[in-house]
Amino acid sequence: METILLLAHTEADGTLAKAAIEALGAAKGVSTALSGSSFVAGFIGSNTQPAANQIASCGAAKFLAVTGDDFAASRYATDAAAAEALCKAAGATIVIAPATSRFNRCLPGVAARLGGRADTHVTAIDTTADKLAVHRWYYRQRMEAVLTRSQRPWFILVDPGSQAAWSGSPGTANAEAVSVDLPESARRTTVTGVRQPAAAVQTIRPDASLLFVTGAGWTKKQADGQSHVPEAEKLILDFLKLTRSSLGSSKSLVDLGGEGQAVLSFLTHLNQIGQTGATPRHPKGLSTCCHGEEPHTVGWRFVNERRAISLDGNCGWARGKADVLYVADAFQVMGRVNELLARSGA
Amino acid sequence: MSNPYQIVVCGSVVPDPLQTLEPVTGPSGPALKNEMMLPAWLDPWAGHALYEAANLARLHPGSKVTLVALGPKAKLQQVMMTVGQKVPFEFVALDGSASGFTDPAETAAALAGAIEALPGLDRARLLVFGGWESASRGAGVTMQTLAERLGIMDVFLGVDELKPQPDGAFEVLERIEGGRHQISRCSGPPAVLGWATGSLPEPKNNPQVGMANMRGVMPALQKAQAAKIGAEGLTFASVTLPKQLRETRIVKDATPDVIAKEIVEWIRK
Numbered sequence: 001m002e003t004i005l006l007l008a009h010t011e012a013d014g015t016l017a018k019a020a021i022e023a024l025g026a027a028k029g030v031s032t033a034l035s036g037s038s039f040v041a042g043f044i045g046s047n048t049q050p051a052a053n054q055i056a057s058c059g060a061a062k063f064l065a066v067t068g069d070d071f072a073a074s075r076y077a078t079d080a081a082a083a084e085a086l087c088k089a090a091g092a093t094i095v096i097a098p099a100t101s102r103f104n105r106c107l108p109g110v111a112a113r114l115g116g117r118a119d120t121h122v123t124a125i126d127t128t129a130d131k132l133a134v135h136r137w138y139y140r141q142r143m144e145a146v147l148t149r150s151q152r153p154w155f156i157l158v159d160p161g162s163q164a165a166w167s168g169s170p171g172t173a174n175a176e177a178v179s180v181d182l183p184e185s186a187r188r189t190t191v192t193g194v195r196q197p198a199a200a201v202q203t204i205r206p207d208a209s210l211l212f213v214t215g216a217g218w219t220k221k222q223a224d225g226q227s228h229v230p231e232a233e234k235l236i237l238d239f240l241k242l243t244r245s246s247l248g249s250s251k252s253l254v255d256l257g258g259e260g261q262a263v264l265s266f267l268t269h270l271n272q273i274g275q276t277g278a279t280p281r282h283p284k285g286l287s288t289c290c291h292g293e294e295p296h297t298v299g300w301r302f303v304n305e306r307r308a309i310s311l312d313g314n315c316g317w318a319r320g321k322a323d324v325l326y327v328a329d330a331f332q333v334m335g336r337v338n339e340l341l342a343r344s345g346a
Numbered sequence: 347m348s349n350p351y352q353i354v355v356c357g358s359v360v361p362d363p364l365q366t367l368e369p370v371t372g373p374s375g376p377a378l379k380n381e382m383m384l385p386a387w388l389d390p391w392a393g394h395a396l397y398e399a400a401n402l403a404r405l406h407p408g409s410k411v412t413l414v415a416l417g418p419k420a421k422l423q424q425v426m427m428t429v430g431q432k433v434p435f436e437f438v439a440l441d442g443s444a445s446g447f448t449d450p451a452e453t454a455a456a457l458a459g460a461i462e463a464l465p466g467l468d469r470a471r472l473l474v475f476g477g478w479e480s481a482s483r484g485a486g487v488t489m490q491t492l493a494e495r496l497g498i499m500d501v502f503l504g505v506d507e508l509k510p511q512p513d514g515a516f517e518v519l520e521r522i523e524g525g526r527h528q529i530s531r532c533s534g535p536p537a538v539l540g541w542a543t544g545s546l547p548e549p550k551n552n553p554q555v556g557m558a559n560m561r562g563v564m565p566a567l568q569k570a571q572a573a574k575i576g577a578e579g580l581t582f583a584s585v586t587l588p589k590q591l592r593e594t595r596i597v598k599d600a601t602p603d604v605i606a607k608e609i610v611e612w613i614r615k
Binding site: 074075077137138139190196204205269284313320327340341 | 360361363367369376378446447449450451454481482483484485486487490491493494495499500501502503504506517519520521522523524525526527528529530531532533534542543579580581582583584585586587588591592593594595596597598599600602603605606607609610612613
């Protein structure tokens with residue numbers, strides 16, 4: 001019989017973020033499907049009661065919490081200690097958690113500490129005939145595996161956006177406090193802040209409904225024999241501003257910067273999608289001036305509806321990968337798109 | 347800046363990403379078709395970690411970089427011919443599987459054993475670098491598991507910058523959600539850092555560095571210890587390539603105005 005622990009860290013206000021609610025949806029599904037299993041929820045944070053109240057009606061047999069200022073910030077030593085204590089208190093054999101940067105860092109270590117195993121970036125969970133299996137991708141999202149493990153505890157970190165969120169009414173839950181004795185060595189690291197791009201160049205928006213992908217074509221010479229990087233920058237930034245979409249970039253475009261070539265000034269490695277970049281999840285994706293074959297197209301593996309603008313009607317990035325390919329000059333099209341969006345107040 | 351570091355970089359080899367990869371079922375589980383024939387690269391994130399390590403060592407005289415690499419010996423030799431020309435390092439080879447379908451816990455155990463066996467290992471100066479995930483397994487599990495085995499409690503993942511401070515501490519920038527970085531200050535080594543891309547370009551080949559490295563690389567390859575890396579307790583039900591091919595509607599000869607109108611309507615839908 002499995003004991004399933006939903007593990008979540010709270011936000012600054014003590015509540016759970018969407019990724020945690022999605023993990024709860026997955027944990028509830030597993031708990032329902034595995035006969036005889038029990039279900040426990042565990043929280044880590046400086047203030048955890050709002051989180052327990054938020055999911056009070058989720059059906060957990062009990063709520064456990066490691067609470068305190070030491071557990072406010074995302075820090076390996078304290079997060080690992082808290083997660084270890086919660087797993088032990090729950091007697092967890094299956095731990096389901098959101099694959100946030102905070103948990104991606106600490107939970108594999110906790111799995112090692114408890115003699116278990118961790119699988120990250122899980123995109124689906126199967127429960128058939130009382131057997132649990134997870135789906136995850138290998139070789140940079142180029143092949144999908146379905147796997148199961150005999151080791152326990154088994155930590156399953158589900159990718160944000162891949163699971164249906166739990167829905168239920170809030171209430172009042174009594175979260176049982178779990179104490180953690182932190183050695184002074186756990187405080188060797190101090191989180192001092194968060195650096196974020198200036199608002200004008202904040203181009204990564206994980207919750208945006210549209211991913212706008214820029215390819216190297218934006219910085220290449222155009223029909224007049226000249227490159228038009230400033231114009232490209234303005235078109236792209238105007239579009240992002242009007243649509244609040246998220247910006248992704250092909251690897252080649254980001255790498256050009258390292259080689260001293262002209263690039264779009266607001267692009268960083270964080271915008272990179274594909275082989276050595278991110279594979280973000282968005283309902284829609286619009287790629288412009290991208291090119292390349294299969295290995296380069298994994299950047300929009302998890303984008304549902306895809307459209308592309310390219311001068312090359314045979315481009316492998318778009319053919320067979322996009323729903324619609326517009327064979328056209330992206331400078332001209334995006335200029336008109338921005339005009340239409342601006343005219344209608346986006 | 348006078349804090350010399352002992353920097354150990356963990357890395358492995360992956361197939362050239364431009365190659366066609368096809369899963370097959372081998373005697374011990376899933377594998378890649380013609381895996382041993384595929385040209386190999388140093389895992390890109392491990393590469394970033396190596397270049398950052400070399401740069402840190404250059405800025406802190408007395409520091410030493412050791413690359414501990416796990417992979418089939420023949421592949422390691424092939425990859426070291428290129429990587430060995432980039433930056434100076436000492437080399438320790440582990441002859442074992444670099445397949446993405448192995449268990450990171452077993453990889454971490456082998457790496458931990460090799461690190462603990464390094465002569466003159468000084469934990470007070472030790473920084474263990476690696477990629478934040480691999481381009482094969484893509485899990486981001488090995489470095490934390492390695493940290494637990496080495497008893498190191500300061501772990502950073504998705505690192506883009508490490509900035510030593512005059513008092514021996516260092517500041518770390520880690521990637522977090524929304525294109526942001528978390529800034530942390532650690533009081534000093536030992537620490538484990540899983541690097542994202544960092545900020546350094548790939549160094550140009552330097553034949554002199556290559557000559558110096560090769561003096562150590564070839565003997566290290568000759569005495570590479572066999573590491574049994576498998577996937578105990580892990581059962582793959584299937585490994586498949588995505589099959590969906592979209593019916594792409596090609597829009598040619600439409601004016602920018604018509605295309606723009608269609609795109610705007612689609613965005614709003």
